[in-house]
Amino acid sequence: MSVDITGPRILLSIPELGGFVLTESVVTTWVVMLVLVLVVRFLTKDMQVRPTRKRQVIAEWIVTSVEGLVRNDMGDSFVGTWYVPFIGALFALSAGCSISSVFGAKAPTSDLSTVLGWGLLVFVLITYNKIKYGGIGGYLKGFTEPVFVMTPMNLISEIATPLSMTFRHFGNIVSGTVITALIYGGLSVLSHAVLGLIPGAVGGVLSQIPIFQFGLPAILSLYFDFFSSFMQAFIFCTLTMVYVGGAAGE
Secondary structure, eight states: OOOOOSSOOEEEEEGGGTSEEEEHHHHHHHHHHHHHHHHHHHHHTTOOSSOOSHHHHHHHHHHHHHHHHHHHHHOGGGTTSTHHHHHHHHHHHHHHHHHGGGGTSOOGGGSHHHHHHHHHHHHHHHHHHHHHHHHHHHHHHHTTOSOGGGHHHHHHHHHHHHHHHHHHHHHHHHHHHHHHHHHHHHHHHHHHHHHTTSOHHHHHHHTTSOGGGSSHHHHHHIIIIIIHHHHHHHHHHHHHHHHHHHHTTO
16 A cells, blocks of 8 residues: 555646646546446446356446445435446446555545545535425525524535545545554564664664564555455445435435
8 A cells, every 4th residue: 555645746737738737646547447447348348138258247246236225325216327327436436546556556535636526526416416306495495494593504514515525535545544654664663673682783684674564564455455445435435325315305
């Protein structure tokens, strides 16, 4: 896992183009999307009515699983709509961006601007469904319920929804990066202290080698890089479905 917890890495900046800035998060996200497109293309190539290839079986299982999630969290009315591929794409993109840290890239999900963009998109969907199913009047009236004095609190709650989703996702990914960095640093100090007790030149040489960094970080990587990545993607998608479904009255 990448242990860089600084701000977005700027790869290219062109002031002549209105201050255009290309960051590593953007490039990594594009790469992840390209990989996902190629995987989808591979799984769905030459599909048949009766699947005989394992890749088609896997593709149908993925679609069925996403449809099941949408049905459970949003209701039957959303199954068969574009929300099924949207939730599937959002889950895959989130998990893929987080796992990209395994390959030495800085995970786009550890960049606040990336996850904030997703949160704002969810906010737009929530607002759209509230207006679609309740009308403009119903949407505005909702801020005054149950009593008019609750209007300021309801406004804050409306804004807090996408922000809470954003910081929950961002915080969990960054916390894993911070913990990994602390473990790496602690094991390095431990190696230097323990191996430095060996007398002579042997101890002097071995104390410079962070031997204790081998093994434990790899085990922790199974959690922070894989399990946590899929879990955070699942939670973000679940919250999206719950909020959007609730906005539609499901």
